[in-house]
Amino acid sequence: MxxxxxxxxxxxxxxxxxxxxxxxxxxxxxxxxxxxxxxxxxxxxxxxxxxxxxxxxxxxxxxxxxxxxxxxxxxxxxxxxxxxxxxxxxxxxxxxxxxxxxxxxxxxxxxxxxxxxxxxxxxxxxxxxxxxxxxxxxxxxxxxxxxxxxxxxxxxxxxxxxxxxxxxxxxxxxxxxxxxxxxxxxxxxxxxxxxxxxxxxxxxxxxxxPYKQLNTLFKLYDKKGNAGSLTGTYISNVKDVKNIERKEESIFFEDIKSIKNLPQNFPLKNANVTYEGEIEAPESGDYKFTLYYAGYVKVFLDNKLVVAERWRTAWNPNSYKFSLPLQAGKRVPLRIEWRPDGGTSYCGLRALAPQPVDEKxxxxxxxxxxxxxxxxxxxxxxxxxxxxxxxxxxGKSQVMPKWAMGYWQSRERYKTQDEIVGNLKEFRKRKFPIDNIVLDWNYWEEDAWGSHEFDAKRFPDPKGMVDDIHALNAKMMISVWPKFYKTTEHFKEFDTKGWMYQQAIKDNVRDWVGPGYVGSFYDAYSGGARKLFWKQIYDNLYPLGIDAWWMDASEPNVLDCTDMEYRKALCGPTALGSSTEFFNTYALMNAEAIYNGQRSVEPNKRVFLLTRSGFAGLQRYSTATWSGDIATRWEDMKAQISAGLNFAVSGIPYWTMDIGGFCVEDRYVSGQQAYDKDGKENSDYKEWRELNTRWFQFGAFAPLYRAHGQFPYREPWNIAPDTHPAYKSILYYTNLRYRLMPYIYTMAGMTYFNNYTIMRPLFMDFAADSKTENISDQFMFGPAFMVCPVYSYEARKRNVYFPAGSNWFDFYTGKYISGGQQLSVDAPYEHIPLFIREGAIIPVGPEMQYSNEKPADKIVLYVYKGKDGSFTLYEDEDNNYNYETGKYSNIAFTYNNANNTLTIGERKGEFTGMIKNRTFTIVTVSKDKPKAFTYDAEGQTVNYNGQKQTITLK
Known part of the structure; x- marks a missing residue:
């Protein structure tokens, strides 16, 4: 057989x-x-x-x-x-x-x-x-x-x-x-x-x-027409420094190794550098270029401005891509205008020939x-x-704690205990809503990175500091790096077990603090190292009552601006194999360390992690990502819209950014007075305030709402006085964020139960309209709101596309707008263009100073008529994992446009502390009866005790 x-x-x-x-x-x-x-x-x-x-x-x-x-x-x-x-x-x-x-x-x-x-x-x-x-x-x-x-x-x-x-x-x-x-x-x-x-x-x-050097793709000609190179001209603004003109066979000064090929002993800061000449392509087709830059840069190709002025801080360059069709044998003028913004600065231009047929x-x-x-x-x-x-x-995306949906205040950095607590007190004094305040890096003694111990001179009572923050009804997040100076006991604990990356130690790599200190990163690919990383946090920081963990530099960024091969050497070999093979997943392993660590000791307290890097699967560790040390420029603000949308489509729903940008142009920190003797606002201050206003308007509709950055300080009163339209607008949108907390927290629940995406490119909801596939500067914030950020200085109008498949209402006036068209809409200083989808149902809660200050026992329920609609209000215990075992409730709202009825469904589920009786005030907006969004609008009042009821709307 x-x-x-x-x-x-x-x-x-x-x-x-x-x-x-x-x-x-x-x-x-x-x-x-x-x-x-x-x-x-x-x-x-x-x-x-x-x-x-x-x-x-x-x-x-x-x-x-x-x-x-x-x-x-x-x-x-x-x-x-x-x-x-x-x-x-x-x-x-x-x-x-x-x-x-x-x-x-x-x-x-x-x-x-x-x-x-x-x-x-x-x-x-x-x-x-x-x-x-x-x-x-x-x-x-x-x-x-x-x-x-x-x-x-x-x-x-x-x-x-x-x-x-x-x-x-x-x-x-x-x-x-x-x-x-x-x-x-x-x-x-x-x-x-x-x-x-x-x-x-x-x-x-x-x-x-990979992108290639210019001289490997093109024939190069200098500015006089001689073959073999471009011309580099270096003009100094320092007296008695001789200018330099030299041949440049490539424009590749992109890391700490290649910048040694720049002219030595030449003061680059604020110099005027020009690379110019001609390039000749060997074949016709579309050539792709990548520009790498720090400082100010423009690029002209074929006598056209192909890259308008861009800026990045000297220590943190950026890449920008563009393409241009070129003809074989035709010489095309190229000119790069670069003004470095630091003593060390970076510039590079590389290219790709037309793509082979099998890939194109x-x-x-x-x-x-x-x-x-x-x-x-x-x-x-x-x-x-x-x-x-x-x-x-x-893995599923966890439900973030409710307080994480509120406003976060951060800066680089609160230098003392009094600073962080004092600024939180100022929020409360001004009645400016806030849920979370953040302590960034360097709260330790200067030479003790990785010790997890506070500098006693600046932070004499860390437990008292956290207690004071909690007494002010706020939460605290702290910066926890995977970095350790070799002199610390924590470094030695890792090192004795072979869990520290060694290259930085061998090379005596020093960081930027004080005289420069030698240290390295722990190997997060080792299970034992991850447990030790959490244990050190648990022993030193967790007893203080800290609420959230900021996992900075989790790429891992052992050293800024290194070439790719040296980066691999600095972060390997790993416990699983070479860093070449395991190059991109450090942040995932690092997040697992704290998520599993905290749930092992306090399994029912929700974890909140914020990390600068990420990878597929990050969402299962209750981890959000922010977009790093971006610049304070209008083009950088615009880039965050597409960056955040593509990140959302990548399956990780919680994303945030440094509202206002992290790295600041010198013109904003020059120490000038905000006003002249005649009371006129300084032009740079004026732009700074408008930039921050527009960024806050956008940020209020990101999954997480958080301001952070270098000086100037980002607390709203440090941006502008409370009489200024900038302050008033920031306060308006912060209040709106809190009034929308029932709507926003419902979306947090939907990410877990429905695998929902909060920040939504238009194509997600309007796939039948092919025009939405390329719209990168508008998005849906949940099912109801279409958000249209303003990202140009002094713009008071912007073009908005209204997707087909729905009609729309102006949030501020209630005006009805037909879908399937593009319009130029008003964008006054104080307001972001904001539109509501036909059929939307929006629950609006009470005015609050923090996310759980008041129960939402009275909800204003906006119903935008014209199409059938639905919304299911989600509620749970806010800060634990009982929702995983069914302790939550749903209340379904269903609008029938033909019958003009709203059905409030039977409440499903229950949990400790659930509101059993509440009042809904139903406010309707229609094409025939436009109505501006207000908090105190009158409407039909319905008392609700959890039983289903159907209301005919007036």
Missing amino acids: IPKKLNLLLVGLVMAGCSSTQYLKTDDGVVVNINSSGTNDVKKVRVQVLRDELVHISATPQNEFPKDSSLIIVPGIKTTPFTVKDVADSVMVSTSRLRVMISRKDGGVNFKDKNGKVILAEKQGGGKTFTPIEVEGTNGYSVRQIFNSPADEAFHGLGQHQADEFNYKGKSEELFQYNTKVSVPFIVSNKNYGVLWDSYSLSRFGDSR NNQVWWSEMSKKLDYYFVYGDNADEVIKGYRTLT
Whole structure:
């Protein structure tokens, strides 16, 4: 008698017997063997079915798959029923929603819906490339996967980047972690699918090639027409310093190594530097350029201004991308005007030749080092379903504590105990709402980074400080770095167990504090190191009652502005392998340390983490990300809109930014008086105040509302006096944020229960309107609000597109606006353009100074007529995990436009402290009866005790 398992295997082999290629059905899918000729050609393709709409694809050029596990995929995902059968020259794996076709000839994979329509297809021939790589004695592959992409496809996601790009179709992005850059290898297509690329190394999307030096792509000519180089001219503003003119074979001064090629002993700060000449392309086509800059820079190409003036602080450069079609053999003028803004500064321009045909306009993924090629295909009927699939794979987003939805005040930095408590008292004195205040870095003694001990001279009573903050009905977040000076006991604890990265110690790398101190980062890839990291926090900081943890520099940023190879050396080798292989996931491991640590000692207190970096899966650790040390420029404010939207589409719902920008131009800190002797506002102060006003207006509708930055201070009264329109506007939107707390906290609940996304690109809700795919400067804040930030100085109007599929109401007037059109709308200083979707239902709570000051027993319920609508109010105990065991409530509101009725559903669920009886005041807005949004509007009053009732609206 043949054993059952062997019998199944023989049946599988017979099924494939008509082909020279065989496949094996497994418990969760199928492995297809490919007859390949080349050593590095694909030999096996594995399909694993995780859900009807979730499929894992792996491929290897080896005879067996390596035994490894994913850092980003949660364990225990149960497989769903599927079938396997031969179809022509392919093997077909079918679920109730998908048909996955694997070519037995070349291993190419096609994804089809249940009706046989292609959703996504790997490029003809499979599109897979494996290039062997060996690092530190470990073998792996640089892998590439190409998918076909139709001309009308759009891609969003990839994390948060700063080049103000939104739709990545036809574009490229290098995926690594750095200050202001957070890479998440997940995209959502407008074809209703997503791809989660499971590699932790340096990766690229859209173009597998690295940018190259100008002289490797072009013939260069100096400003006199001589071949071989551009002309660099360095003009100093320092007396008696001789100007320099020299040949430049490339413009590459992008890190602490390459800037040594700048003129030595030449004072760069505020010098005028020009690189000019001509470039000649060897072939016709579209050339992509990446500009790397610190200081002020402009770029002219072909006598056109292709990069208007941009600025970044000297120590934290930024990248900006642009492209231009060039003709073979045609010399094109190039001119870079650079004014460095520090003694050390950075500038670079690199380029890519026209993309090869096999990659151009397709979906391309490349990673430097992986054991195998790995990705997950996620299918859905819309973007929300695709993001739901991503979270099924990588973990649910936790419900953040309610207080985290309020206003956060931070600065770099409160230097004393009196400063932080005194500023919080000023908020309370002014009746300016606030929930959280933040203590940034350097609260320790200067030479004791990583000690977790306060400098007693500046912080004589840390426990008393936290108690004072709590007594003022606020929470406190503190900065906790993975960095340790080698002289600290905490460093030694890690070091004795081999859990400290050693390169910075060996090289005697000194930081920027005082005389410079030597230290390094702990290895977060070690489970034991993560537990020790939490233990040190638990022993020293947790007893103080601190509420939230700010995990700065979690890229990890051991040293600013290093070249990529040295960065890898500084943060490796890791406990899991080389930093080349595990380059992008440090922040994920670091977040796990505190999340699991806190839940191990106080399992029912909600964790809140804020990290400067992130990766796929970060949301499962109750972690938010902010966009790093961005600049205080209008173009940087605008870039945060697209950055935040793409981060949201990447599946991580909680994102924030430094309102006002972190790094400040000198003109804002020059010490000038705000007003002249005639009472006229200084021009720089005037712009600074308007910039902050516009940024606060935008920030009030981000998932988390938080101001932070270098001097000038960001407390509202330090931006402008309370009589100034800037102060009044900031106060208005902060009050509005708190009045909308029932709406906002409901969205926090929806992120967990419905896998919802709070900050929503327009295409998520208006996918049928193709114009929304490229709108990067408007967004939905939940289901009701369309937010249209103003990001130009002295702009008092802006163009707004009103998506088709809905009509709209002006928030401030109630004016009705038809969808499917673009209009120029008013944008007065005090107000951001804000519109409400037809059919929206918005609960408005009481005026509050902090998030739980008053119960929401009286709610004003705005109903915007014209279309059926619904909203389900979510409530729980605000700051624990009892919602995980069902202790929460939902109250559903349903508006029937035809019948003009509002149904308040029976309350579902209960929890300790739940409001059992409340009053709803229903305010209606319609095309015929426009009404401005006000807090004290009159309407129909309904007493509610949890029982269903239907109200005919007046």
